[in-house]
Amino acid sequence: MVVVMKINTSAEQIATLDKRLKASGYQTHLIRGAKRIVIGAVGDRRPVEPAELESMPGVEKVLRIMKPYKLVSREVQETDTIIKIGGLEIGGKKLTVIAGPCAVESREQLLSAAQAVRRSGANVLRGGAYKPRTSPYSFQGLEKEGLRLLAEVGAQTELATITEVVDEESLLTAVRYVDMVQIGARNMQNFRLLRAAGKSGKPVLLKRGLSATVEEWLMAAEYIVSSGNREVILCERGIRTFEDSTRNTLDLSAVALAKQLTHLPVIVDPSHATGKRELVGAMSRAAVAAGADGLIIEVHPDPAVALCDGPQSLDPGEFDALMSGLRPLGAAVGREL
Incomplete structure (x- = not known):
């Protein structure tokens, strides 16, 4: 109530x-x-x-609150939640752009990506230190060394930082190095991890599960908020359907719906949604038009040699062109970039 x-x-x-x-x-x-x-x-x-x-x-x-999710509902809070990290505001009038490589591979690779995305206008540097991969033989990330590099490069380029955590142990380590933590699609209903994130003291970016309904997604957010952390950002990253032409099916209707149902910021991941770099620009523009509060985009200095998700990563020139194209569109819908 x-x-x-x-x-x-x-x-x-x-x-x-x-x-x-x-x-x-x-x-x-x-x-x-x-x-x-x-x-x-x-x-x-x-x-x-x-x-x-x-x-x-x-x-x-x-x-009375009629929705099964209580604290994240607009019935509890009519005004939008704005999350502040230093001078950065997520959920306000300014669009937030999170960009960087899927995985931290080396200091040189991360620094090159960070400098490029900062020049183009990104606000937050992303970089995976723990990589939950489908194959046990794929690159699993640099773990603590990756976190150390992320903290170092973030400070050097004056970018806020975010990385994915995969369990309670990685969460406890990551919060010492980054400004935000991400809970990926595979862990959206890892309830112990959600509760731990609620006690972490760090903003949490919560990705929608592979086949999760909007209600299940918001209930996962409820776990975090009810554990004491109101700084949750929802991320639509595409869901699994019968369609196999793209990596996932980007559900932009969920963005508009979530903005009606909850006061939490909602961003979109066009990289994982499509799996194809040539589609990232179009889906980024569509996400902004649909009312998203921001984007999270994979950018690698040389996608051809990336250890993870090269086919969906933009190179610095492609990312810069995307950002230039987003500015007038953002202005048209009352948002700043």
């Missing part, structure tokens, strides 16, 4: 209500908006009637 407080509610009244809800078995989440204060209460072990709460001092009204 959502408890809407009166404008002049005192701290003491909020504390009294919070204590009452927790005594009834609810988890409480205080949300201070620009125009009002609300308390999200999750749980129903000892249900409390709305009328009982509405009679308490400082309470304006109580609303």
Whole structure:
């Protein structure tokens, strides 16, 4: 449920209500908006009637949340969540572009990619240190050394950094080196990892699972938020269908739908969605037009020799051309790049 407080509610009244809800078995989440204060209460072990709460001092009204996901729903928070990392804002008017190689291969490779994407206007440097691969014989990443290089290059180029984590152990290591962590499609329903990410203190980019419904995707986000971390970014990266002409089927309708259902930022990964570099530009433009808050794009200094996902990676020149083409489109839909 959502408890809407009166404008002049005192701290003491909020504390009294919070204590009452927790005594009834609810988890409480205080949300201070620009125009009002609300308390999200999750749980129903000892249900409390709305009328009982509405009679308490400082309470304006109580609303039932009908969606199975509670804290990520717009029923709890009408305004968009904006995630701040230094001077970077994710979810605001400015589009966020995350770019870099699928995997960190060397210092030279990562630095070259970082310098290129920064010149073209990217905000965040991506680089995989732990690579969950279909084949056990494929490159699995540099792990801790990759994280160290990511931190070093990110600091040198003044870019925020993000990397994928694959389990609780990699999460505990990664949070010491990067600004954000990513939970990939294969781990979208790794509930222990989701809860750990909720306690990590780092913003989390949550990719949609290979065959996940939008509701399942938002329920996964609920795990993170209910564990104490409200800084979650949703990422649509294509889902598995009967179609095999592209790596996945990019579901742009999910972007528009998620923006209606949740207050969390939503970005798109056109690289993994298509698996073909020649389609990345078109799908990036379509994502911006559909209302995405940003993009995550694979860029490699020399895709032909990439150890991971070369066919879907752009080279620096292709990425620069893409960014140039996105600027007027972003302006047309009221976004800045």
